[in-house]
Amino acid sequence: MEHAPGGPGDQTPPQPQSTPVCYRHPGRETGIRCIRCERPICGDCMVSASVGFQCPECVRGGSGTGHAPAANRPRTLAGGAVAADPHLFTKILIGINVAVFIAVQAHSSLLNDLVLIGRWPPAPFAPQEGVAQGDWYRMVSSMFAHQEYWHIGFNMLSLWFLGGPLEAALGRARYLALYLVSGLAGSALTYLLADPSQATLGASGAIFGLFGATAALVRRLNADMRPVIALLVINLILTFGWANIAWQAHIGGLVAGVVVGFAMLHVPRERRTLVQYGSCALVLVVVVGLTLLRTAQLT
Structure with a gap:
């Protein structure tokens, strides 16, 4: 293993992740995002919606870590109101x-x-x-x-x-x-x-x-x-x-x-x-x- 040159106080800058990780399970890479709050979610966390998937916190309508939508009313992927009959x-x-x-x-x-x-x-x-x-x-x-x-x-x-x-x-x-x-x-x-x-x-x-x-x-x-x-x-x-x-x-x-x-x-x-x-x-x-x-x- 090679180390970057420099003294003991030098630190290697963190490398950006190529694939997002689940916000509830940081060790799991995923390409899926919640259609409401757009946070990355893994297979164990995603909940099927009419189109795409939602995270557990958005399904419950909670505010979570503060990144979830401020309004509790469910919204579609494009921001429209979710209807009882989507068709x-x-x-x-x-x-x-x-x-x-x-x-x-x-x-x-x-x-x-x-x-x-x-x-x-x-x-x-x-x-x-x-x-x-x-x-x-x-x-x-x-x-x-x-x-x-x-x-x-x-x-x-x-x-x-x-x-x-x-x-x-x-x-x-x-x-x-x-x-x-x-x-x-x-x-x-x-x-x-x-x-x-x-x-x-x-x-x-x-x-x-x-x-x-x-x-x-x-x-x-x-x-x-x-x-x-x-x-x-x-x-x-x-x-x-x-x-x-x-x-x-x-x-x-x-x-x-x-x-x-x-x-x-x-x-x-x-x-x-x-x-x-x-x-x-x-x-x-x-x-x-x-x-x-x-x-x-x-x-």
């Missing part, structure tokens, strides 16, 4: 999509008023309708409209499997903001780049936003990213390889979901509310800007 908003969103689908099946003419279309019919024919003519609501209504059974089936299954864990991790308000902002980003990019006379519809933009936020969640939990990346790659291959798919909505929603997801899950607790909702506001500003730009081009 309620996911169920509501699925219900809205299904209700609109049933209405469209019963009255097929309704679909014409819901789809996202820039301008129809093409100039110089009149009268015209579409987002460029003031039908701004189509940016939202198209997010809940489906025509084919396979389309709504695939989207609702994706919403259930992706939305549930995200709602539990973010809390209801943040989860709903993520969903709507991602869907609007998809609509805006479609409106900007797609043929203005091409009608588009579906929740895919919002769903891809959930994909992006799921990647942020998996990264936050230090879990294996490979399954999420593989699933996302498969969906992107289908996006660009399958005819009649609005790839613009998928890409717009995905980018918005990554931005908002990382802002909600990877910021310091001291200013996370400002950053979380600030990121949503920033994406909305971009959405409005792109929409105004495209409207100016078409009018």
Whole structure:
């Protein structure tokens, strides 16, 4: 064993630990942290939560060593309130999509008023309708409209499997903001780049936003990213390889979901509310800007 040079009074400076140790068992290295107080915990200390794990003191609601949250009310990973039913908003969103689908099946003419279309019919024919003519609501209504059974089936299954864990991790308000902002980003990019006379519809933009936020969640939990990346790659291959798919909505929603997801899950607790909702506001500003730009081009 070698010693650092110097006299008897010299001391070797402590080396930083490469892996955190459990705050209750200092001899045990761990890569898991409590989702509430963010202290490292070992396998014997971690208590399963709706998403991730909590330490025993946070489960009991105590203040512990002073690093636990000051409020006793349980919080989600992103700082939202823990709800009795952590999947309620996911169920509501699925219900809205299904209700609109049933209405469209019963009255097929309704679909014409819901789809996202820039301008129809093409100039110089009149009268015209579409987002460029003031039908701004189509940016939202198209997010809940489906025509084919396979389309709504695939989207609702994706919403259930992706939305549930995200709602539990973010809390209801943040989860709903993520969903709507991602869907609007998809609509805006479609409106900007797609043929203005091409009608588009579906929740895919919002769903891809959930994909992006799921990647942020998996990264936050230090879990294996490979399954999420593989699933996302498969969906992107289908996006660009399958005819009649609005790839613009998928890409717009995905980018918005990554931005908002990382802002909600990877910021310091001291200013996370400002950053979380600030990121949503920033994406909305971009959405409005792109929409105004495209409207100016078409009018």
